[in-house]
Each structure stands twice: as C-alpha cells, then as structure tokens.
Amino acid sequence: MALTNERIQEKLVEKFGDQLTGWDTQFGMLSFIAPKESNLKILQHLWDDEELGFKFLTDICAVHYPEKEGAEIAVVYHLHNLSDNVRLRFKVFAPVAAPDVYTATSIYASANWMERETYDFYGVNFVGHPDLRRILNVDEMDYFPLRKEFPLEDQTRVDKDDEMFGRGGSYN
Amino acid sequence: MTDQALSNHIKLPEGNLHKQTTTMNLGPTHPATHGVFQNILELDGETIVNSEQTVGYIHRAFEKLAERRPLYQITPLTDRLNYCSSPINNMGWHLTCEKLLGLTIPKRVDYLRVIIMELARISDHLICNSIVGVDTGAFTGFLYVMQYRELIYEIYEEVCGSRLTTNIGRIGGFERNFNDIAFQKLEKFLKEFPGVWQEFENLFNRNRIFMERTQGGGPISAEKALNYGMTGPNLRASGVDYDVRVATPYCSYEDFDFEIPVGTTGDNYDRFMVRNGEIWQSLRIIEQAYQKVQEFKGAAADVFHADAPAYYLPEKKDVYTKMEALIYHFKIIMGETEIPKGEVYQAVEGGNGELGFYLISDGGRTPYRLHFRRPCFIYYQAYAEITKGSMLSDAIVTLSSLNLIAGEMDA
Numbered sequence: 349m350a351l352t353n354e355r356i357q358e359k360l361v362e363k364f365g366d367q368l369t370g371w372d373t374q375f376g377m378l379s380f381i382a383p384k385e386s387n388l389k390i391l392q393h394l395w396d397d398e399e400l401g402f403k404f405l406t407d408i409c410a411v412h413y414p415e416k417e418g419a420e421i422a423v424v425y426h427l428h429n430l431s432d433n434v435r436l437r438f439k440v441f442a443p444v445a446a447p448d449v450y451t452a453t454s455i456y457a458s459a460n461w462m463e464r465e466t467y468d469f470y471g472v473n474f475v476g477h478p479d480l481r482r483i484l485n486v487d488e489m490d491y492f493p494l495r496k497e498f499p500l501e502d503q504t505r506v507d508k509d510d511e512m513f514g515r516g517g518s519y520n
Numbered sequence: 521m522t523d524q525a526l527s528n529h530i531k532l533p534e535g536n537l538h539k540q541t542t543t544m545n546l547g548p549t550h551p552a553t554h555g556v557f558q559n560i561l562e563l564d565g566e567t568i569v570n571s572e573q574t575v576g577y578i579h580r581a582f583e584k585l586a587e588r589r590p591l592y593q594i595t596p597l598t599d600r601l602n603y604c605s606s607p608i609n610n611m612g613w614h615l616t617c618e619k620l621l622g623l624t625i626p627k628r629v630d631y632l633r634v635i636i637m638e639l640a641r642i643s644d645h646l647i648c649n650s651i652v653g654v655d656t657g658a659f660t661g662f663l664y665v666m667q668y669r670e671l672i673y674e675i676y677e678e679v680c681g682s683r684l685t686t687n688i689g690r691i692g693g694f695e696r697n698f699n700d701i702a703f704q705k706l707e708k709f710l711k712e713f714p715g716v717w718q719e720f721e722n723l724f725n726r727n728r729i730f731m732e733r734t735q736g737g738g739p740i741s742a743e744k745a746l747n748y749g750m751t752g753p754n755l756r757a758s759g760v761d762y763d764v765r766v767a768t769p770y771c772s773y774e775d776f777d778f779e780i781p782v783g784t785t786g787d788n789y790d791r792f793m794v795r796n797g798e799i800w801q802s803l804r805i806i807e808q809a810y811q812k813v814q815e816f817k818g819a820a821a822d823v824f825h826a827d828a829p830a831y832y833l834p835e836k837k838d839v840y841t842k843m844e845a846l847i848y849h850f851k852i853i854m855g856e857t858e859i860p861k862g863e864v865y866q867a868v869e870g871g872n873g874e875l876g877f878y879l880i881s882d883g884g885r886t887p888y889r890l891h892f893r894r895p896c897f898i899y900y901q902a903y904a905e906i907t908k909g910s911m912l913s914d915a916i917v918t919l920s921s922l923n924l925i926a927g928e929m930d931a
Contacts, residue, residue, distance in 0.1 A: 375619060375864050404746055406867075407876060409891040426865060426878070426893070430746070430760070433767050437865065458749025461901050469583070484576035484930055493584060500588040 351399065351432040353378040359400060363393055370439075377435050384440040387425070388450045394427060394436075395455060402427040402436065405452065408462035410470040412444070412495045420444035421470055425452075442472065444495075451477040469494035541569055548577050552916045554651055555926035559903075559915075566912050571904050575897070579930040586890040590855030591617045591691060591831075594890070599685035601894060602928040605644035605871035606686045607636045607676065612868035615770055616877040617691045620864045621831060628816050628823045629693045630772035634809045635706065636679065636688060637771070637868075638802040642713075643672045644871030645753070645795040645802075648923040652792050653724060655917045656733045661720050668716055671709045678702035692832035693825025706810060714803060721796055731789060738906045738918030739787040748902040751895050752873025754922055757794045758786030764869040775812070776805050788914075788921040795923075830857055855885055872896050872923050896928040 353373050360368055360380070368390075370381035382390055394402035406426035413420055419441035428435050442449055451474035452459040463474045464483040471492035474480055482489060491498070541562050548558040556577040562570040582597045589597075598609040611633050618625060646669055650662035673683040678701050680688040689695065724730050740750070745758040755762055763780045765773040781797025783790030816823070825832050829848050838845035851857050861883040867876040876893030903922065907915040 374862055377865060379863070405749055406874070407878065407891070407893040409878060411880060411889045424878070424891075426876070430762055430767075435865070437863075456749070457744075457747045458898050458901060461897065462749075465897070484579040486576075493581070498584075500584060 351429060351434050353434070353436075356400060356434065356436060359397065360390075360393075363397075364390065368438075377437055379437040379439070381439050381441065384423075384442050384449050387423070387440045388452065388455075390438065391425070391427075391452055391455050400429065401431060402429045402434075404428040404430050405456040405458050405462075406435065408452070408459060408466055410466045410472050410494075411439075412470060414444075414496045416441070418443045421447045421472055423449050423466065423472055444471075447472045448475050449473070450475050453477055468492070471495070540564065546912075548574070552655065552919075554920055555924065556930075557919070557924065557926060561912070561915075563912065568907050568910055568912060568915055571907060571915075573900060573903060575900065576930050578926050582931045583890055583892065586887055588886055590852075590857065590885055591859060591887070592852065593855065594887070595689075596685065596687045598892075599687055600927050601892060601931060602644070602871050602875070602896070602925045603684060604647050604923075604925060605640035606684065607640040607688045608644075608868060608870050609875060610686060610688050611637055611771070612866065612870065612875050612877055614689050614691050615868065616864060616866040616879050617831075617859075618826075619866050620860060620862050620879060620881060621691070621828070622860070623692055623826050623828050623831070625693065625771075625826050626823045627772060628813060628820065629825060631775075631809045631812045632694060632698060632824065633689065633771050634773065634776070635806050635813070636676070638806045638809070639672045639675060639706075639709075641802045641869075641871055642799050643669045644923070645799050646717075648871075648920065649724075649792055649795050649799075650720070651920045652734070652788065652917060653730075655920045656730055658723065658727075658730065661723050665716060665720055668709070668713050671705065671713070675702055675705045675709065678705060690825065690832060692828040695833075697822060697824040703810075706806075710803070710807060710810070717796075717799060725793070725796070733914075734788040734792060734917060734921070736785075737788040737910060737914040738921065739785050740902060740906050741786065744902070744905075745786055745899075748905075749898040750873065750902065751899070752869065752871070753794045753798060754786070754791055754873065754899055756780060757783035757790035759784050764867050764874050768867065770866070770868060776808050778805050788917050791921045791923075858883060858885055859887075867893070870895060870928075872925065872928065873899065892931055894928045894931055896924050897931070900924055900929060 356378055357371060367386060368380045368382050372379045394400050406428045409424050411422045421442045421444050422439045424439050426437050440449060449472055451463055463477055466472050467480050468482045468485050469492055541564050544561045544563055546559040546561055547553045548556050558574040560572045561568055586594045595610050595613055598613045599606040601609045646665050650665050653661040676686050677683055679698055680686050740758055742758040742760050745755050759782050761780045761782050778801045781794050783794050833852055834845035834848055839849045859881045861881055863880050865878045867874045873895030875895060878891040879887050880889040882888040907918055
C-alpha cells in the first residue's frame with residue numbers, strides 16, 4: 349500500500365507527539381515545523397523507520413523571516429521517499445543571533461555542500477559540520493547576503509545618474 | 521642573502537619540501553574542464569591522491585535577484601543555470617509559477633512543451649557525450665553531431681527568437697504559436713538526426729579503445745549515488761530507475777510511451793550509454809508528441825497558451841483597442857500583479873537530474889524566497905570520492921561524463 353500523507357503524519361505524531369506543529373499539505377506536499385533540537389532525530393527516524401523510509405535528501409535551504417522574533421532563520425529540508433514516491437518538507441526555526449542547527453552530514457553525504465551553501469548565504473551554523481566554510485561567495489565576505497537586511501537596489505530610484513544603463517539621467 | 525630579501529619570497533607551507541606528492545591546480549579555466557571549475561589535486565605521479573573542489577567562480581546571486589523581480593522576469597535567470605538545456609529550466613520555472621497560480625494548461629501546450637524539452641534534452645546529452653568523446657581522444661564525433669545541435673537551435677529560434685539562453689515560453693503557455701517553418705525544421709531534424717546518432721554510436725559504443733578508456737572509470741554504487749544526492753542520468757547509470765518524468769509526471773508526460781535506460785556500475789561508460797539511450801527515448805517522445813500536436817485541427821490548433829489574462833500578456837492589437845487588455849498589459853509589464861500566497865516545490869527532469877524550484881510567496885509581487893535545487897551542485901560533491909586513486913586523465917573523463925555545468929552549479 350502506498351504511503352499517504354495522513355499515514356506519515358500519524359506515524360510522526362506517534363513518535364514525536366506535539367513537538368511537531370504547523371501541519372500542512374499545500375499542493376499535495378506534507379510539511380510541518382519541528383523544534384530545531386530534534387531535526388537530526390526526525391531525519392534519522394524518517395530514514396530508519398521501515399514504513400517511512402525517507403532516504404533521499406532532495407534539498408536543504410534557509411529562509412529569513414525578520415519579523416519572527418527569536419525564530420528568524422528557517423532551515424528547510426526537502427526529503428523524498430523514492431520507493432513510495434512521496435515527498436515531504438519540514439522546517440526548523442532558529443534565532444538569527446545564534447542560528448545553531450545540527451548538521452545532517454552524518455546521515456546524508458549530500459548535506460555537506462547544501463549546508464555550506466546555507467551557511468554561506470544565511471549564516472546558519474551547522475553544529476558538527478566537518479568543513480563549514482563559504483562555498484559560492486568569496487572567503488573574505490563578512491556578511492550573509494541572502495538575509496533580508498540586505499535589500500537589492502530599489503529599481504525605481506532616480507537619484508543615481510546612470511545614463512549608460514538607461515536609468516535616471518536624461519532618460520527620465 | 522639579507523633577511524629582507526628572504527622575506528620577499530613566497531612562504532611555502534610547512535612540510536612542503538619533504539612531501540612526496542605534487543599539488544596541481546586543474547582549472548579554474550583549464551580547457552579540459554569545459555567550464556569554470558577549479559580542482560586542487562594532490563598527485564602521486566599521475567594518480568590522484570586527494571582533491572578539493574572550488575566552486576562559485578561564476579556565482580551570480582540569482583536567488584537574491586529573484587527576490588526583486590516579477591515572475592516573468594525570472595525566466596531569463598533560469599536560462600543561465602544549465603545553459604546546455606535552458607528550455608527545460610524555463611519550462612520548470614513556468615510550471616512552478618503555474619502550480620502556485622493554479623492555472624490549467626491546455627493539452628496542446630503541454631505537448632509543444634514536451635517537444636521543446638525533449639529537444640533540449642537531446643542537445644544537452646549530445647554535448648555531454650560528444651565531449652566525453654573529445655576527452656578520450658575522438659574529436660570527429662563532436663564536430664559531426666554539433667551540426668545537428670544547430671538544427672535544434674534553429675527550431676528554438678523559430679519559436680522564441682533565441683538560441684542558447686532561450687527564455688522560451690511564458691507563464692501559461694508560449695509567447696506565440698509554432699509556425700509552419702518550426703514544424704518543418706522539426707520534421708527535418710527527426711528525419712536526419714537518428715541516422716547521425718546511429719553513426720555516432722557506431723563510432724563509440726563498441727569501440728575497443730573507447731571502452732577500455734571509460735569502463736571502470738569513476739564508478740559509483742547506487743547506494744552511494746543516492747547518498748550523494750545524485751539524480752538524472754548519473755543516478756540511472758548506477759542502476760536506480762528514478763526519473764521525475766515518470767515518478768511525478770508533469771506536462772502530460774504520462775501520455776507518452778517511453779523507457780528509462782539504466783546502467784549497472786555507474787562508471788563513465790555507463791553514464792555515456794545511459795545518455796545515448798535517453799536520446800533515443802527523447803526522439804520517441806518527440807515523435808509521439810508531434811503526432812499528438814498534429815491531431816489538433818481548426819481552432820484547437822491555434823491554442824498555444826492558457827486563458828490567464830492576469831498573467832499572460834494580451835495580444836498587442838487588443839492592448840491598443842481594449843481597456844481591459846491595456847490594464848493587464850501594464851500590470852504584467854510593470855510587475856504589479858500580486859501573486860498568491862503559498863509555498864511550492866516543483867521538480868522537472870533536467871538534463872542533469874532533478875531540477876527543483878522551491879518558491880515561497882508571501883502574497884507580494886515578487887517571490888519572498890526562491891531556491892533552485894541544482895542537480896550539478898549537489899552531485900559534484902561525489903567527484904572527490906569517485907576520482908580518488910584514478911589517473912588524472914581518467915578524472916577528466918569523469919568530469920565530463922558527469923556533465924557538470926558551471927552555470928548550474930554556481931547559480
């Protein structure tokens with residue numbers, strides 16, 4: 349019998365109880381929110397449990413929500429059960445002042461660079477990561493560019509004389 | 521020598537004089553790496569003892585840029601991920617948006633998209649396999665098949681006007697209907713290409729030199745490949761039959777009859793053969809799709825986009841004569857359309873594997889967050905392990921048979 353979202357939710361609730369919140373199945377993908385301390389336990393359980401069997405890590409990325417005080421940085425895990433072809437997503441939230449989250453590299457080799465990328469852009473400190481360095485940006489960079497406090501240039505600004513690129517100057 | 525003169529010399533790392541291995545930089549712009557890759561290799565003679573990959577040389581901050589752009593302006597960014605098969609990236613992005621916006625796409629558009637995507641897959645695999653040929657010393661095949669990539673690019677040109685970075689299609693469908701020339705060119709391609717590809721395969725598949733050069737090089741077991749997050753042809757070469765087109769069909773892929781070629785050992789030869797197999801399957805799909813497209817007659821043959829006035833640009837003549845069309849035109853172009861709130865993950869089978877788009881919208885005019893799951897970036901991690909202990913020249917073949925595309929890796 350194919351694994352359904354309801355069954356996954358039931359099994360996870362059975363194991364982790366009300367630690368897991370924010371259940372949702374938007375666009376057919378089961379998603380929930382977990383406390384950041386138990387991310388490894390959840391990943392390990394999803395891997396170990398014979399019925400669940402989420403053994404493929406699709407993606408790790410982060411999102412910055414500046415307005416959620418004390419839980420500004422969300423780390424998002426996308427997992428895939430290839431034999432039953434079910435995907436799920438879960439988030440853990442960490443404060444931007446100390447974004448420490450346990451690394452998943454002990455479970456998935458692929459988590460290594462994904463976590464480095466997440467660190468590079470959001471500064472998430474993956475505790476226990478073997479080689480947490482910047483990966484896409486230059487090593488000298490001293491900020492985390494995808495955080496929301498670094499806005500891209502406002503495209504409607506007019507104070508900048510930038511005739512070569514058709515903005516401001518005599519083009520207005 | 522004075523102390524001053526000594527201090528002007530480059531300081532060698534400790535233990536450097538006594539070490540038995542050679543450190544060598546392969547790249548970032550070595551011609552054999554076919555892209556901007558740097559590998560810092562530790563060599564014992566010609567054998568790789570250890571290696572470290574440096575990525576990010578052409579990082580362009582697409583994820584950040586996307587946070588300030590209306591949806592339709594993000595399509596050209598996706599072009600520049602895997603630029604050997606940009607139409608697949610474009611379609612993947614359109615599908616993501618359409619999923620979020622809840623649009624229903626007409627069947628004819630799906631089939632036309634399938635044609636374009638499979639053409640892109642052929643051109644992607646064609647480059648990869650012919651480059652594997654070049655790296656093993658067979659240049660002829662590369663030059664020969666390159667002419668036929670040209671035919672594919674001419675079809676793109678007929679549909680969208682550009683060739684490499686296509687920006688093909690729009691949210692909801694295509695920017696214009698396929699004209700007769702496009703179909704003629706498609707027919708020409710379908711007629712000429714199979715013979716050429718057969719000839720290419722005759723040159724390589726059972727070629728003793730090629731087989732000995734590629735078999736056993738850079739092998740990866742199915743278990744390892746999965747653990748390293750490999751997808752696409754590289755995973756299938758290890759024997760796992762995971763293909764997004766079959767697992768989670770999009771764009772009506774369920775209407776087509778095709779097979780998923782798989783390998784066994786996941787070495788360079790298997791990856792080459794899986795891609796060859798996929799080219800034949802893509803041709804099968806294109807033929808079926810073309811047949812299905814031809815079944816649309818009369819008014820149905822003029823359908824090339826969904827009915828989604830708020831997201832799909834109205835016709836120019838309507839913009840000049842109708843108020844509503846003018847408003848939509850203005851709102852779309854100026855990026856003043858609010859997108860519904862939601863989180864969506866959409867994957868497509870890209871040239872290299874599962875290309876995923878994770879889009880978070882907070883109800884604003886631009887994405888709140890957009891993350892590209894780039895297959896190259898994820899499976900390149902395995903490169904250090906699978907080339908350890910192999911010869912430098914075999915590592916080059918492994919690099920090209922993995923089909924690493926710097927644009928996709930660095931986003």
